[in-house]
Amino acid sequence: MKHFLIFSAAYFGDTLMTGALCMNLKRMYPQCYIVFVVNKPFADAARYLNGVDEVWPLDKKGSDRSVWSKYTFLKKYERRYVFDAAFIMWKNFFGALAAKFWGAKKIYAEPGALWQRFFLTNGAIDFKHWVHVQDKMAYLSELYSHMPMESMKIRYHIPDEAMAYVKKLLQHEGRPLVLINPLTKNKKKDFSLSLVAALAQQIDRAGYTPGMVGCGIAATRYYDALPPETGNILRNFSNRTTIPQLAALLAASRLLISADTGTAHLALTVNVPLVFVVYRNEPYRLRRWAPKSFYRAVTVSHEQAFKADDIWRAGKKWCL
Secondary structure (H helix, E strand, O other): OOEEEEEEOOOHHHHHHOHHHHHHHHHHOOOOEEEEEEEHHHHHHHHOEOOOOEEEEEOOOOOOOOHHHHHHHHHHOOOOOOOOEEEEOOOOHHHHHHHHHOOOOOEEEOOOOHHHHOOOOOOOOOOOOOOOHHHHHHHHHHHHHOOOOOOOOOOEOOOHHHHHHHHHHOOOOOOOEEEEEOOOOOHHHOOOHHHHHHHHHHHHHOOOEEEEOOOHHHHHHHHHHOOHHHHOOOEEOOOOOOHHHHHHHHHOOOEEEEOOHHHHHHHHHOOOOEEEEEOOOOHHHHHHHOOOOOOOEEEEEHHHHHOHHHHHHHHHOOOO
């Protein structure tokens, strides 16, 4: 049985899109065992991805931040498995170092800094016609196997306990949900308060319950800053779910309208229709990050991204 190491310790959406690589490896080697090193806050994003067998959380900004703690992390997992190959996302030098330390026979990554290249099996990569981030990640499987990779839908398995939690959370909800995530890592890309207020009104008038999802103090402050009349109709689910519970909440909804890439890609993995709202209209960026055509999704960008009418018009067809 082959053992593979995936090192993808970036953000929420990056973690989910690495699922395309995991699924391709499982398709090529059905009996293989995949270990996923993930940024600790997103451990549950990796844990329930289709194709992942084991997760090793790396607390990059906490207990594993220092040089000594990173060495301790390496020693903790030393000799757990003999890895036939390791796949490193985002030119991560520590990932390449870890794969070497753990004895991976081959190491694949998009070449980055010169000193990282000494660890890699591959040289410069010709990605052929693949442009989308999830496809470029998956293409690393082809470099190892010499079998063609497939562009495929990423899948996330929602645990039963998360489904049960959401069922209880929504037990008194009489109308279908339409969820909004207005917040991103970059404040200038966030939805304006007036846009969310207008969207909530349109969703409510159409016979659906609008709900907001988000996490952290920023989400709390954002919801509290909304007009009182918006708060009366917009249910606040922010900071009330773990990642698996958020996946279950999305699965119980008719539609997600999202400015956040991570939440958007989680919706795609559980087959929930999506309106992905992008602040900038840059064709190459959209080709790399916007949902692929085989998902139930539409991308709204540039000037239309600021108009509630256009956003709701793009999404309401999925609610019918």
